[in-house]
Amino acid sequence: MLPQNNIPKDVGRKLLKLVLSRWKLLTVTLILTSIVSYISTIFPYLTREAVNLLYAGKIEDIWFYAVLVVVLTIIQGLASYGKNVFSEYTGQSIVYELRNRIYAHLNELSLGFFDRIESGQIIARATSDVEDIRRFIGFGIPSILNIIVMFVFSIAMMLIIDVELTLVTLSMFPLMVLFVRYSIPKYRAYVAMSRNIYSEMTTAVKEAATGIKVIKSYVLGDYFASNFRSKLLEYFNMDMKTSKLRAIIWPSMGWFVYLTIAIIYWYGGLRAISGDITIGDVVAFTLYILFLNRPIMLIGYNIVRYQRALVATKRIFDILEAEPEVRDLPDAEDIEIKRGNIRFENVWFSYDGKNYVLKGLNLEIKPGEIVALTGPTGSGKSTIAQLIMRLYDPQKGRILIDGVDVKRFKLESLRRQIGMVHQDVFLFPDTIRNNIAFGAPDTSIEDVVRVAKLAHIHDFISSLPKGYDTNVGERGVTLSGGQRQRLSIARALMINPKIIILDDSTSQVDAKTEAAIYDALTKHFRGKTVIVITQRIPTLKLVDRIIVISDGEIVEEGSFSDLIEKGKLFPKLFKAGREEI
Ligand SMILES: Nc1ncnc2c1ncn2[C@@H]1O[C@H](COP(=O)(O)OP(=O)(O)OP(=O)(O)O)[C@@H](O)[C@H]1O
Ligand SMILES: [Mg+2]
Structure with a gap:
């Protein structure tokens, strides 16, 4: 039912490996934590001594304990400061490493x-899941150690004071353990579910932000808002359910503590009255249980932290361990x-x-064609x-460039030699100059201008107040579709490729400019192989050969006039534009 609740066994091992990768930092944190926790367990004992002295009327001996308390507090304060700094550092260093690894791996995939x-899922994993691991390693682990030290030393001190009262006091513990065992798995399932809904919400916000133009044009604001509201409501309800459960779990742990205190009052009181133990002993036990109250409550909290970290580890390693399907073969070459x-x-x-897009395609494009x-x-x-470009690999068959299987090229070497303008233009939030020189950051401005002229965008860029230093928005919002297309053509030309592929790259450019661009390109690219994907008649008339693809197969090919006369599909495709011919 809950995909993320089924955590494979090896996830714990991966989390442990992450933890151990910070063992030095953790050791320092843990030593400081132990000091802080240990000093905490001394206070009830000192109070016991002080109460007993007071009860005996020895006020003059109390100053020693007063000074000791002050000194211990100062030491504890310093250790606590160090512990906080180190635990934060440990957590942040994990965040730093994981985000770096995720980012680098996304590049590989x-x-x-x-x-x-x-994309929302990726964002959630790089943000909130990483935070969950930070909280577990930075705060969860020190907190678990704090609990252990507090328990071990408190129980040791209690045993030193009185064995019988200690056993009575600890009689509540099995009940607490049972309670934790029952309630925590349920809580963990809720957390995993709300995580999932959270990711879906992130995706929805991202979609709304990137698709705002479409949403507004189609007056779909209400539709998207209501969709988002239902997600939001789902999250709201799930989070409320989680909170309610939490609101039951934590105080219940507290009840066990107060019940224990009642037992100490009653049983310890009886024994103090009969003179078996001192009043200071009863006070010390009460204080120990009160001191242990917080760590006991924190047990559940840390189990949750651990569970969250496990879920997060799984989600993060789903990305980190995803294998790139397209990758360099061992013997790939430049x-x-x-x-x-x-x-x-x-x-x-x-x-x-399952569904084949290309079915046994055979195609040959000659050099310079x-x-x-x-x-x-x-x-x-x-x-x-x-x-x-080897953005994907075919399931069957081969693609050869100059007679060499593209799989034999190093990916970088292959892609650097092919200039491709994708159908959906993406501009980076940077200057026009950097967007053009993108593949080659050391390029001189003269080279940038040269390719901008070829792509017929130079005049426009020059007309901008800041020229080539103009910033374009996140998705190039300040530029028109045609301007963005031309900018991306310039970008592809920048690397001076042997092969250039223009995928519908002038669909938004006016016919006259388009003709000028192709004129420039064909002159500039004499001797280079150019593939133009287009439906535009003026362009189709310019090329050496037209290949008509239908349903992943070549149905006919030839020159424009050949195809219009003899073709079957081609004339149908371009019927509407026939008067232009
Ligand atoms: N990333 C993808 N994942 C799954 N299916 C895809 C993906 N990209 C394309 N397809 C499918 O593969 C088929 C071919 O798509 P392709 O983008 O190659 O078409 P196209 O000829 O370029 O079309 P257009 O002229 O509209 O750009 C389509 O049925 C499309 O739905
Ligand atoms: Mg396409």
């Missing part, structure tokens, strides 16, 4: 991973693409392993482009 997981010949040999590809891929939407054009 293939696109397939991101198709399967929602191979220079000299000619730019591209060949698909019987390529079968499916995103989900300018080819257009066209065809109905969803026919697999972008997929073909992504396979050349």
Whole structure:
């Protein structure tokens, strides 16, 4: 029922490994914690001595205990300061490491991973799950040690004072243990559920923020808000349920403590009156139990911390241990693409392993050829482009560049030699210059300007008050669709690739500018292989060869005029634009 409640056994081991990776820091924290806890257990004993002295009327001997209390308090204060600093440091250093590892690993992972997981889930794992581990290691573990030290020393002191009263006092403990055993697993299940809902909420907020334009244009604000409200309500209810359970668990632990105190009053009182023990002994026992009150309550709290950390560890390692499907083979090499010949040999590809998008595709693009891929939407054009870049690997068949299987290239070497403009333009929240020089940070401004001119965006950039230093928003909000497309063309040209792939890259650019861009590109790219994915007639007329893809297969190919005359699908696709021909 609860996917995240089924924690595999090895998760505990992974958490332990994380804990042990900070053993030096933890040792210091734990030594300081022990000092703080140990001193706490001395106070009731000192009070016992003081009460007994008072009872005997020896007021003059009390000053020794008074001074001792002050000295111990100072030592405890210093140790406590050190303990807090070290525990925070330990926790933060784990946060630092985990977030770094998650980020680095996300970079390694293939696109397939991101198709399967929602971004909200990734964000939640890098934020709140990491925090759960921090709390457990930074505060949970010292707190557990505090509890152990307090218990061991308190019970030792109590045994020194009176064995019988100690046994009576501890008679409540089995009940407490039973209570914890029953209530905590339930609590843990609730926590895991509210975590999940929290991730879904994060995703919903992110979607609303990124899709705000669509939401507003379609007047879907209310619809999304009500969806979000229902998630919010779900979280609210789940969190309330968790809180109610917590509100029962913690005070119940307190009741056991006060019940124990009542027993001490009654039984200890009787024995004090009969002269078996002193009044100071009864006072000391009462204080011990009161002192132990907090640690006892903290047992449950720490079990929860531990459970949360286990859930978090599992969720974080789901990311850290995800294997990149597309990765360098052991014998991958840096191979220079000299000619730019591209060949698909019987390529079968499916995103989900079930529905095949490409079914035995054979395709050859000659060096220096300018080819257009066209065809109905969803026919697999972008997929073909992504396979050349090895953003995914085909299930069957091979893709060769200059006769070499793309799998033999180092991924970095392959991708650096192919300039690809993706269908969905992404600009970084940075200057225009840095967005263009993105793949090559040391580029001179002259080079940036050169490619901007080729992409026909230079004039526009120059017209901006800050020119190339203009910042573009998170998703380039200050630029129009066409401007962003041209910026990303410039970015792809920057790396001076042997092969360039433009996926619907001028769909938002006006026809005249588009023609000018392709004119510049064909001149500039003489000798380079260019794949243009487009539905636009002016572009289709420019290219050497048009390949029509339908349902993942090549249905026809040829020049524009050939296809319009002899083609079957092609004329249908471009019927609406026929008058333009
Ligand atoms: N990341 C993905 N995960 C799962 N399925 C996908 C993914 N990307 C594309 N698809 C599916 O694969 C098929 C081919 O998609 P592709 O993007 O290659 O089409 P396309 O020809 O580029 O279409 P368009 O002209 O609309 O850009 C479609 O059915 C699409 O739904
Ligand atoms: Mg596409």
